[in-house]
Amino acid sequence: MLLLTCPNCGDRNVSEFHFGGELSSRPKDPSALSDAEWANYLYMHNNVMDAQTEWWHHNAGCGLWFLADRHTQTNEVIKTYPYTKRDA
Amino acid sequence: MSIQLIRQAFSGDRPPPKMWRSHELKEQYDVVIIGGGAHGLACAYYLAKEHGITNVAVLEKSYIGAGGSGRNTAIIRSNYLTPEGVRFYDESVKLYEQLSAELNFNVMFSQRGHLTLAHTDGGVNTMRRRAEVNQIEGVNSRLIFPDEIKSLCPYLDVSDHPRYPILAALYHPPGGIIRHDAVVWGYAHQADVRGIHIHQNTAVTGIEVQDGKATGVETTRGCIKTGTVLNATAGWASTITTMVGLQLPLITIPLQACVTEPLKPFLDVVVVSGSLHVYISQTDRGELVMGASVDPFSSYSMAGSLTFLEGIAGHVLELFPSLSHVRILRQWAGICEMPPDYSPIMGFTPVDGFLIDVGWGTYGFKASPIAGKTLAELIATGKTPTLIAPFRLSRFEENNLVGEKGAAAVGH
Numbered sequence: 001m002l003l004l005t006c007p008n009c010g011d012r013n014v015s016e017f018h019f020g021g022e023l024s025s026r027p028k029d030p031s032a033l034s035d036a037e038w039a040n041y042l043y044m045h046n047n048v049m050d051a052q053t054e055w056w057h058h059n060a061g062c063g064l065w066f067l068a069d070r071h072t073q074t075n076e077v078i079k080t081y082p083y084t085k086r087d088a
Numbered sequence: 089m090s091i092q093l094i095r096q097a098f099s100g101d102r103p104p105p106k107m108w109r110s111h112e113l114k115e116q117y118d119v120v121i122i123g124g125g126a127h128g129l130a131c132a133y134y135l136a137k138e139h140g141i142t143n144v145a146v147l148e149k150s151y152i153g154a155g156g157s158g159r160n161t162a163i164i165r166s167n168y169l170t171p172e173g174v175r176f177y178d179e180s181v182k183l184y185e186q187l188s189a190e191l192n193f194n195v196m197f198s199q200r201g202h203l204t205l206a207h208t209d210g211g212v213n214t215m216r217r218r219a220e221v222n223q224i225e226g227v228n229s230r231l232i233f234p235d236e237i238k239s240l241c242p243y244l245d246v247s248d249h250p251r252y253p254i255l256a257a258l259y260h261p262p263g264g265i266i267r268h269d270a271v272v273w274g275y276a277h278q279a280d281v282r283g284i285h286i287h288q289n290t291a292v293t294g295i296e297v298q299d300g301k302a303t304g305v306e307t308t309r310g311c312i313k314t315g316t317v318l319n320a321t322a323g324w325a326s327t328i329t330t331m332v333g334l335q336l337p338l339i340t341i342p343l344q345a346c347v348t349e350p351l352k353p354f355l356d357v358v359v360v361s362g363s364l365h366v367y368i369s370q371t372d373r374g375e376l377v378m379g380a381s382v383d384p385f386s387s388y389s390m391a392g393s394l395t396f397l398e399g400i401a402g403h404v405l406e407l408f409p410s411l412s413h414v415r416i417l418r419q420w421a422g423i424c425e426m427p428p429d430y431s432p433i434m435g436f437t438p439v440d441g442f443l444i445d446v447g448w449g450t451y452g453f454k455a456s457p458i459a460g461k462t463l464a465e466l467i468a469t470g471k472t473p474t475l476i477a478p479f480r481l482s483r484f485e486e487n488n489l490v491g492e493k494g495a496a497a498v499g500h
């Protein structure tokens with residue numbers, strides 16, 4: 001993977017971006033979590049060898065945090081798109 | 089045709105038998121180990137040798153050593169940051185020191201000394217702390233300064249010219265490098281001799297769980313009944329653990345390395361620089377083996393990149409300006425399952441009979457003997473050996489992490 005498509009800026013060298021890890025859902029009410037549930041949220045990952053929805057940050061560009069669907073075995077990027085509440 | 093050749097053809101002498109045999113898959117094994125890397129094979133060997141448990145299968149989807157065990161840069165050391173880590177890796181170094189004799193196979197362990205350079209005040213502080221912890225645990229390790237560094241490694245630029253001048257180094261004389269393939273083959277041979285079945289080209293596709301207990305394994309060659317399954321698949325660990333419905337605190341990220349054309353021997357220590365994200369050693373053949381920190385994003389792909397080569401070349405030249413004419417021969421990548429605290433995750437899981445030996449990140453080859461030995465003991469006795477208790481999976485929800493980042497992020 002050499003290029004990534006920023007929803008604002010278009011195709012850019014992947015070195016302009018910072019990888020933010022797989023998308024996971026934020027706890028609705030963090031203060032109500034048990035230690036185990038909190039640790040689960042912080043540390044556990046699906047870490048799939050398959051298509052994965054993940055965060056990217058255009059840190060050497062427009063500064064947008066956005067989502068990408070990428071296959072983690074081939075690195076093929078299926079699509080990139082801005083985050084909306086629906087994706088959480 | 090020479091007489092000699094004809095005579096040999098008709099003499100009874102034959103090449104030595106294969107180092108390990110192939111077998112039909114049996115219907116039942118007492119223990120099934122998934123992953124034919126140094127960890128899985130070491131565990132199989134110690135199960136047979138120390139505990140007489142020989143009805144064991146090692147299942148490998150590819151060939152043995154196809155994963156990290158055949159791709160690592162073979163650095164062995166015990167100068168870690170936490171007392172738990174130092175004690176654990178030191179036991180492994182001791183096992184490695186005896187391993188050629190133990191396996192009757194030359195693993196070429198060369199304890200040539202290991203230097204971790206510090207280029208900033210923060211770096212010097214970390215090295216100081218590591219030296220103190222190491223010494224308390226009885227590990228030979230101390231802080232040294234540019235004069236002594238220069239005498240150990242004359243080609244290193246210890247002047248104040250580079251952008252990040254070398255201020256000090258952690259010197260660890262027992263550290264060194266090994267022939268990683270020989271470790272894999274030696275354990276495989278000695279496990280095979282004791283009756284353990286090594287099944288190559290046999291991928292695990294599912295794990296049967298009944299009433300919270302592992303009862304069998306599905307493979308591309310058929311099903312196996314068993315009460316004990318060990319997940320020793322390193323970079324692929326999450327793909328196996330999902331089969332029993334569990335998650336792990338792991339992210340799989342590629343790590344790359346490269347090797348140059350052979351040069352006359354000039355470097356007889358391993359040199360690591362955390363600040364420059366680079367490490368380098370010279371093999372017995374004269375090639376320079378070089379590596380860095382992990383790739384910038386997670387992946388199961390084992391493709392190398394030009395970005396890596398450019399980066400490493402620049403950083404190596406900061407340390408060794410005289411290498412500017414040297415050519416790279418090849419580069420490769422392996423995949424590493426990174427835990428948040430850079431320490432392994434070993435032992436029991438919430439699924440009865442499903443055990444893990446994972447979280448080996450970029451630093452797990454050096455632990456193969458002790459991980460195999462302690463997990464064999466855990467399987468045989470049903471109890472967690474004290475040495476590996478700090479590495480239990482439940483440490484995450486107990487908030488008892490074993491932070492080794494300062495000793496494992498670049499120097500593998």
Ligand SMILES: Cc1cc2nc3c(=O)[nH]c(=O)nc-3n(C[C@H](O)[C@H](O)[C@H](O)COP(=O)(O)OP(=O)(O)OC[C@H]3O[C@@H](n4cnc5c(N)ncnc54)[C@H](O)[C@@H]3O)c2cc1C
Binds near residue numbers: 122163323455
């Ligand atoms: C470039 C590089 C440099 C490194 N340098 C060092 C170093 O200097 N020192 C150090 O200590 N460590 C180093 N490491 C880390 C080290 O290589 C690993 O931690 C170690 O080899 C892990 O060994 P293992 O036996 O657990 O796993 P592996 O050797 O990775 O074996 C796992 C096996 O599981 C198999 N497998 C996967 N899925 C399945 C399935 N579904 N069914 C059956 N089998 C399956 C794989 O094919 C593989 O052979 C390095 C790693 C890399 C990539």
Ligand SMILES: [Zn+2]
Binds near residue numbers: 007008009010062063
């Ligand atoms: Zn942008």
